[in-house]
Amino acid sequence: xxxxxxxxxxxxxxxxxxxxxxxxxxxxxxxxxxxxxxxxxxxxxxxxxxxxxxxxxxxxxxxxxxxxxxxxxxxxxxxxxxxxxxxxxxxxxxxxxxxxxxxxxxxxxxxxxxxxxxxxxxxxxxxxxxxxxxxxxxxxxxxxxxxxxxxxxxxxxxxxxxxxxxxxxxxxxxxxxxxxxxxxxxxxxxxxxxxxxxx
Numbered sequence: 001x002x003x004x005x006x007x008x009x010x011x012x013x014x015x016x017x018x019x020x021x022x023x024x025x026x027x028x029x030x031x032x033x034x035x036x037x038x039x040x041x042x043x044x045x046x047x048x049x050x051x052x053x054x055x056x057x058x059x060x061x062x063x064x065x066x067x068x069x070x071x072x073x074x075x076x077x078x079x080x081x082x083x084x085x086x087x088x089x090x091x092x093x094x095x096x097x098x099x100x101x102x103x104x105x106x107x108x109x110x111x112x113x114x115x116x117x118x119x120x121x122x123x124x125x126x127x128x129x130x131x132x133x134x135x136x137x138x139x140x141x142x143x144x145x146x147x148x149x150x151x152x153x154x155x156x157x158x159x160x161x162x163x164x165x166x167x168x169x170x171x172x173x174x175x176x177x178x179x180x181x182x183x184x185x186x187x188x189x190x191x192x193x194x195x196x197x198x199x
Contacts (some may be wrong), residue, residue, distance in 0.1 A: 050110045053168035057161065057178065058103040059114045059123070064158055065096040065103075067127060068151065074135050074146045084195055085144040088188070092151070095184060099177065103162055106174065125157020148192045154193075155185040 060135060072089040107114065127135075127150055138146045162178035169175050 006191050012197060018088050019159060050106070050112075050171040050174065051169065053165060054171040054174045055107065055112045055114065057165040057169055057174055058106050059112070061158070061161060061181075062100050062107075063125060064126065064154070064161065065100045067132075068096050068154055068158075069093050069100070070132070071127065071147065071151060071154070074132070075143060078139065078143050080140050082141070082144050082195075082199060085147060085199075088191065088195070089147065092188070099181075100176070106171075124161055125154040127154065141199055145196065148199075152189055152192050155189050158185055 069092070072093045075089045076093075078084060106112075131150060135143065135146050137151060159182050162181040165178035166175060166182075169178065
């Protein structure tokens with residue numbers, strides 16, 4: 001009888017532990033709001049602390065930054081450009097190329113599938129092909145002024161994108177970069193607006 005009682009107790013204890021384990025698992029996922037950062041998304045790796053907003057921010061900002069670098073390269077290839085404007089173009093390149101590399105690394109680490117994301121339209125401050133051609137064709141002061149005007153619009157678009165990331169994103173590194181973009185590019189807009197009055 002003692003053996004049967006002990007076996008029954010063991011079975012009962014095992015069942016209770018199993019139930020407790022199930023309850024604990026359910027409770028840990030259901031009672032921790034804010035802990036699921038989109039890990040079930042098809043675009044992010046399950047282990048990544050990144051949601052769809054983070055992935056969208058990184059993939060779109062890479063494209064946005066790439067165009068800013070291209071615009072800077074176009075200006076820097078010209079002669080007789082005000083040295084203050086060329087210094088700004090160098091500064092933009094120096095800041096944004098490492099950020100492109102950083103965000104590409106994130107997307108790889110996150111296991112993000114961006115193949116279904118369309119390219120950026122001409123919103124968000126993106127220049128059209130005609131805009132880029134106009135910059136390419138411009139010379140001297142006209143080129144400097146056009147670069148500044150285009151880059152101001154471009155920066156304003158980046159700031160809007162970064163603000164959206166701050167509101168909707170979850171990845172700490174991406175949020176930190178979004179704030180850096182807002183701070184840096186707001187300051188650069190002020191510099192460019194000041195330069196426009198002096199050319």
